[in-house]
Amino acid sequence: MKSTLPLAISLTLALAACGDTAARYLVEPAPVAAPVALRLASIELRDVVLPAYAEGSQILQQDADGALRPVEGSEWADSSARAVTAALARSLDLQTTASVAAEPWPLSEPAAGRLDVRIDAMVARADATFQIAGQYAVASFDGRAREVLERFDIRVPLTASGPAAIAAAQGQAIDQLAGQIVARLRR
Template sequence: MRYALPLALAMLTAACGGTPALYTVPDAPVVGPRIPAAYATVALREVTLPTYAASAEIHERGPDGALEPARNVLWADDPVRAMTGDLARHLGRITGATVAAEPWPFFERAQATVEVRIADMLAEPDGRFRLTGQYFVAPESGARGRAGQFALEAPIAEGGGPAAIAAARGRTVRDLAMLIAREGLR
């Protein structure tokens, strides 16, 4: 009898919330031929995200337009760190260049620096994941810098949910790397 109340309270707490499920972003395979870069080395600045996207919560836009965090689920990694790492990895695979997130780990400076500013990153009620923003490429030499805007989408698998959102996010980051390689690093 003495342990019945604490046990019942522990079971109720676990049923009401418990530990949130953590979701990673699966690695989206690079498709198509390599896109050579004009630079052998590229530094990637930390990707900037809107406040809601930089939090550990996975957000979706509700039917009324409000951003709502999914209940009892979180990103497994810090979204800024994860986006920056994923983008650097994809840029390196796509271009063949040595790409690393800042701080730049080598003694020689990178030949170019890429900066990405995300404006929107979320699951939409119509079943697509949207990633919008701007990118900037600043060459170390006197070459002309480049800038561009992007609005990318990936379908969220039928049934949705956090795992499907994470997979769609992975595809949009890969597509962003392909766009930067094709238009910004040439």
């Protein structure tokens, strides 16, 4: 009986050599000036809810017919919901004096508030803009801040074509959303 180990090793190496060659793109935060003081000392960001088409790993772009098509040879570097949640938490944390973290809240003392974001549209549009639209809600557990339920619709121009421009515009849109939330919580 011959050993199948050499064949198994050869097949494993061959499969590893045929790995995924798609370029992967990160959502990067924009630099922030000075943090804004908020009434809430800490905020727990619930997992951001995305539309089904935006949950996948493929970077999509709307074509002239309105259909969403994958940008060939490109993917998001992380799962979309996790990446958007992490980018928004990071942006809010950098833009404010509040401690902001994605759920589950990592500290033993509960957060003073909770932010829930539901995105209805997150797409690179055929008109060369990147859009995120939806609704956010802020709950204040200690009553120090006013509870908020607001809609948002943000469009950022795509400065070029391709996945790098889409990733950059998505990062800018998330930072603008964080800025809108911060401005609303300052009142």
